[in-house]
Amino acid sequence: MNSVVQRRFSRMVRMNNGLKIPSIGLGVFGAKDHNLISDSIVKVGYRHIDAAQALGNEQLIGEGVNQAVEDGVKREDIHVSSKMYRAYYEDPVKACQKTLKALKLDYLDLFMVHWPMPDFEKDKKTFKRTPMYQVWQGMEECVRLGLTKSIGVSNFGVQMMIDMLTYADIPPACNQVEVHPYYQQQDLVKFCDKYDITVIAYSPLSCPARPVGGKCSNALKDPLLEEIAATHGKTVAQIALAWNLQLGNVVIPKTNNLNRAQENLEACSITLSAQEMRKISSISTNQKIFDPKNWPIYGKIPLFA
Template structure:
């Protein structure tokens, strides 16, 4: 049975390597590296006071628990203000650094000196390299946060390429780019981005950009993978965690509804990065590689798509490199609350 699974995985274009103790197979990237099919998100989100502060050990312990549970990828960013705790969690886990795929991101305030910014991230992580470095956003700001800084992402990408040449990042990629931006980047780069990170969930299928990235051999990472699943706000679209369709499928496989959602994304070829600071939830989220949804179930779940963004900073839309749909009345809050 194991031999058959390995053969099927090779045909599907994935790498099965249990030597590092991880539970997720690895997906080949266009630069010769490979990324785990699921990782731990580390952003703590926002509350009524803005970005939540990072308390002592609040990210370190979840990273340690995740690696002990079989995760082999952790996603962070300079903007999350937790890179030091991510690094501490990796070291506390006992898992060798070379077995852990670390992702961090260039902050929008530091796009004029990519290499220096990455060196600062590496200092906070206490690491000599990251496995993947992403441009966090095409919308950039002045270093003192006094307003927009208009920086062409093509210029920023040259700095990303330099960081890779220096060995500071094994792979480089982008986040929160739209298709036209990716097309422009591909027409003007030396190194093709290996990964695009965007919001993907049942509420926001991202079919067009997923198809486009597949045609360009760019792997898509999906943040906010649960969409509105845990939301108690009635205006948010279905499904919620107790949705009858989800619970029926979950019962069939002896899984939870969040596990069904994650498995759906994995089968679409998306690399989800669910976040949690609860040990039991962290352990639950990685256990989605021992079953497979049918084609009919995948089709059923796809019908939840409403092209609804949980993360929709429309108040940035005056920036010339704003990547999302423009609206008549920009959102007043920084980010809509998310699980």
């Protein structure tokens, strides 16, 4: 049995339901080996793992989490989250049960609505009209049944958040959205902060390998971030993460490299000055990586509120 590494960084964020979530999670998009996940937990000290039905990675993540538990990490110390694919919005309870079966876990720590858009009917042309308030009622039932401890949303804008707060008996604990120095979503982050909704930032390092409008959004080559990194004796990636963390956001950087996973986790130890935070907040290019406007079905999607 591998020796279990004690959590090196204990920074946590308290969500609006009183439960805590580790500030840095492991994004595992594209992971092929469950050992990356178990090693990140056992050897590096991660305590937050993020999955999604749409990415087809729940089984792999479950294998990694369960291996870590076998190696001595307590299940209750690992925050496991997943996101419901839009094909299952008519029955969130069934969707959550499907996720738990794939993960081979008894409960989730966080279950999220992945995108605020409906799925197609069987004809693959007509959109379903299940309103979000009905979807959210099913999400709330997942909590009451003990399938998940917390529920949240992902990729929701301010207007949809406002609508949800008018009907939610259990308000969303989080909104998982794209936030990085080149796409800061300042208004949305401020709104979530005002209403005590934790922002979980995906793609917090931008996405150097993913073209956006023919170009790559590579904040890791930004001169200002390079300058601040040199001042602190840290990597640019660590500075980008530290900026997000210092805003009070949770981050889930993706990596398939254990050394990089360690490096990302150490961003918790960095404190940026108020001047450095202001400078980074001024470099946004408003360049979004995951934009539905680039999808073929955009413009055909009905309002889902």
